Amino acid sequence: IEKTADVIVIGGGGAGLAAAASASEDGSTVIVIEKSISTGGNTIRAGGQYNTYDPDRQKNVKMNQSLLNELKGYLDDKPEDYGDFAPSLITLQGQIKEYLAGDTTVLFDSPELHTIHAYIGGKRTDLKGNTITGNYELVTTMTNNSLPTLKWVEGLGAHISDEVGTVLGALWPRSHSPLEHTGIGYLKPLEDTAVKLGTEIMLETEAKELIVENGKVTGVKAVKSDGTPVTLKANKGVVMATGGFGANPEMRQKYNTYWPEMPLTMKTTNTPAATGDGIIMGENVGAQLVGMGFIQLMPSSHPETGSLSGGVWGSAETQVFVNKDGKRFVNEYAERDVLASAALQQEDQLFYIICDKNTAGISPEGKNVWGDDVEKLVETKSIYRADTLEDLAVQLGMDKNALIDEINKYNGYIEQGVDPDFGKSNFGTKIETAPFYATPRSPSVHHTMGGLAIDTSARVLDANNQPIPGLYAAGEVTGGIHAGNRLGGNAITDIIVFGKIAGESASQMK
Ligand code: ADP
Numbered sequence: 001i002e003k004t005a006d007v008i009v010i011g012g013g014g015a016g017l018a019a020a021a022s023a024s025e026d027g028s029t030v031i032v033i034e035k036s037i038s039t040g041g042n043t044i045r046a047g048g049q050y051n052t053y054d055p056d057r058q059k060n061v062k063m064n065q066s067l068l069n070e071l072k073g074y075l076d077d078k079p080e081d082y083g084d085f086a087p088s089l090i091t092l093q094g095q096i097k098e099y100l101a102g103d104t105t106v107l108f109d110s111p112e113l114h115t116i117h118a119y120i121g122g123k124r125t126d127l128k129g130n131t132i133t134g135n136y137e138l139v140t141t142m143t144n145n146s147l148p149t150l151k152w153v154e155g156l157g158a159h160i161s162d163e164v165g166t167v168l169g170a171l172w173p174r175s176h177s178p179l180e181h182t183g184i185g186y187l188k189p190l191e192d193t194a195v196k197l198g199t200e201i202m203l204e205t206e207a208k209e210l211i212v213e214n215g216k217v218t219g220v221k222a223v224k225s226d227g228t229p230v231t232l233k234a235n236k237g238v239v240m241a242t243g244g245f246g247a248n249p250e251m252r253q254k255y256n257t258y259w260p261e262m263p264l265t266m267k268t269t270n271t272p273a274a275t276g277d278g279i280i281m282g283e284n285v286g287a288q289l290v291g292m293g294f295i296q297l298m299p300s301s302h303p304e305t306g307s308l309s310g311g312v313w314g315s316a317e318t319q320v321f322v323n324k325d326g327k328r329f330v331n332e333y334a335e336r337d338v339l340a341s342a343a344l345q346q347e348d349q350l351f352y353i354i355c356d357k358n359t360a361g362i363s364p365e366g367k368n369v370w371g372d373d374v375e376k377l378v379e380t381k382s383i384y385r386a387d388t389l390e391d392l393a394v395q396l397g398m399d400k401n402a403l404i405d406e407i408n409k410y411n412g413y414i415e416q417g418v419d420p421d422f423g424k425s426n427f428g429t430k431i432e433t434a435p436f437y438a439t440p441r442s443p444s445v446h447h448t449m450g451g452l453a454i455d456t457s458a459r460v461l462d463a464n465n466q467p468i469p470g471l472y473a474a475g476e477v478t479g480g481i482h483a484g485n486r487l488g489g490n491a492i493t494d495i496i497v498f499g500k501i502a503g504e505s506a507s508q509m510k
Contacts, residue, residue: 001224004233005031005200007506008220009241010207010278013041014183014492015475016241017190018499019506021156023239024197026507031232032199033222035206036273039191041243042476043183043495045271045308047369049167049175050160050186050496051489052146053109057164061107061173065417066425071096071108074116084136088115109174111143117171117487118143121335122449124484126257126293135290135480141456142481142490145497150176153496157189165315166426168300169336169488173315181371186496205230207277210238210285210471217285217470237470237506240460241499244448244476245276246295252445257293258337258484267306268445269298278477282452285471286462290479292450296486299339301444302382303350308446309370310382311439313353314361316488318428320354320410321441323347326393326402328410331422337485340443352384352396352438354407356431384438392436407431447486451479457510458502472506474498 007023009016012034020030032039075093079086092112099108118139125131154160159179167175178185195201204225211219211233219233245251249264256262268274283289302310313319319332321339323346330342343351355361366374377383386392393403411430413419419427452460452473459467475495482490504510 001228001230003031004235005029006234006236007239007503008033008232008234009239010220011041011241011243011477012039012201013241013243013475013495014043014186014190015495015499015502016239017187017194018496019239019241019474019503020194020199021190022500022503023507024194024199026504028236028507030194030199032194032201033205033207033220033232034201034203036271037204039201039203040183040187042271042274043187043492045269046183046492047167047308048178048182048185048492049170049489050150050492051114051170051174051487052150052176052493053111053114053174054147054150054164054176057162057176058107058109058174060162061164063105063107064426067107068104069425071099082119083133085115085119085133088112088140092116107173109172111140111146113172114143114146114174115139118482118490121171121485121487122483124258124294124337126484127260128257130257132291132294132483134483137456138454138481142494142497146493149497149500152500153186153189156193158186166317167488168316168319169334169339170316171335171487175489177369181369183492186492202230207242207281210281212285215469217468234470236509237472239502239506240278240282240452240471240473240477241475241502242278242477243274244270244451245274245279246270246445246448247272247274248276251276252295255292255450256295258295259297262295266445267301269301269306269308270445278473279451282460282471282473286468287460287471288453288463288465290450290453291483292479294449294484295445296336296447296449297340297443298446299336299343299443300353300441301446303440303442306444309368309372310377311353311441312360312362312368312374312377312383312437313355313439314359315428317426318355318359320407320431321351322354322403322406323351324398326398326406328406328421331419331424333424333426335485336488343443349442350440352440354431355437357433357435358429359431360437385435387434389436392438396438447491448476449479449482449484449486451477453480454478454498457505458498459505459510472502474502
């Protein structure tokens with residue numbers, strides 16, 4: 001099979017479909033190739049939270065003392081401690097002063113605060129002593145474009161809830177959710193738009209290698225699942241959007257410099273298709289790789305399947321984690337690497353998320369965020385439910401008083417607004433209304449932060465920071481944005497913002 005289009009997109013997840021939608025809106029002909037039997041990739045498995053400042057929707061979120069304290073804290077910070085990110089801190093300090101002079105009951109947020117959170121959440125030192133931070137230009141491109149890009153997808157038909165929360169490890173209430181549950185809420189309008197504008201999607205077609213002519217990427221060689229060779233030529237450019245390498249244990253082991261121990265057998269939340277193909281294809285044409293050693297574990301994954309679904313919980317501030325002894329062991333509002341590392345130290349690397357009726361995040365139709373039927377989850381012992389904490393403890397094989405004592409103590413911390421044990425600072429409501437729920441969880445491989453180096457136009461860079469002509473990339477296949485630890489809710493923002501940019505850049509041959 002031989003075909004030609006203006007833009008060839010490799011990978012049909014969120015980034016690839018955003019690129020296809022934007023390139024076709026730009027008037028380019030587009031072909032998307034996807035190696036699996038359907039589009040969606042990891043994006044369809046994601047909870048679907050999209051972080052952005054959003055003055056309209058965030059009006060409904062109440063400011064509280066701990067968030068206010070965090071803001072005041074930035075006023076004392078020194079720009080020189082923020083490296084390349086100093087300009088964002090300086091702007092933020094000005095915004096905070098203005099805010100403090102006005103109505104402080106309304107939640108404060110801005111692209112600059114989002115930038116600072118990405119900086120703080122991403123700055124990490126690996127086992128070899130190397131410290132990494134996000135690329136300032138890329139991070140600000142993401143945070144400045146987050147709201148306009150969300151509005152773009154909404155304009156294409158995405159339905160976004162007016163309720164804004166904090167997904168686990170997001171650090172601030174700016175996580176938006178699609179009404180349809182999961183990443184499908186974005187994938188469908190993006191794919192529908194692309195297809196309506198003439199994009200061809202070739203399923204079960206796996207990209208194998210990029211075609212380079214006179215130093216320019218001009219196409220891709222692929223193979224169909226029945227073995228038929230496919231050659232695709234790009235008049236304008238190729239967008240690499242193949243996702244990460246979370247499902248490639250050997251590649252994880254080759255690059256990991258962050259987790260002291262990462263067994264080959266560690267489970268993953270990822271699609272089996274997340275094997276890092278685009279990183280290898282990019283490297284073969286001279287692409288620079290950045291931040292490859294940093295791999296994110298999802299602290300709260302299903303202990304048997306590694307999947308993110310199959311449990312019940314609400315916004316991060318409401319979550320309470322206890323180990324097999326019924327004891328809390330970490331500040332549940334912390335970043336994901338902090339949570340994962342604490343969880344790995346518990347007996348059997350297992351913990352329970354404890355919720356009550358008000359904090360379990362169950363829809364009026366009896367579904368969790370992934371659309372799982374809660375009655376089914378109870379039946380299959382994927383979660384536990386009881387009318388009293390005592391009964392819940394018995395079901396979990398725990399000392400019943402230990403759980404009651406711990407939850408009582410925690411409820412007291414909510415009242416006082418301080419957590420002397422682990423320093424949690426942002427709380428939800430008390431755990432006191434039946435039924436009570438426990439979801440068993442364990443860390444698994446979730447997101448690979450490293451990948452192809454790109455610039456703010458999503459052009460792939462070589463070792464000398466020069467764009468490789470004809471090659472663009474977006475989504476988890478890229479590196480440089482999330483540095484050592486991606487914030488919860490920043491992946492969907494990243495993949496759609498940069499997917500859209502990549503489609504435009506390829507289309508306009510930037
Ligand atoms: P992102 O969030 O960056 O969009 P996803 O994991 O959602 O990443 O999507 C990546 C998609 O790319 C997946 O659907 C995956 O099956 C597909 N893919 C991965 N490798 C290849 C390849 N070699 N050829 C074609 N498609 C691929």
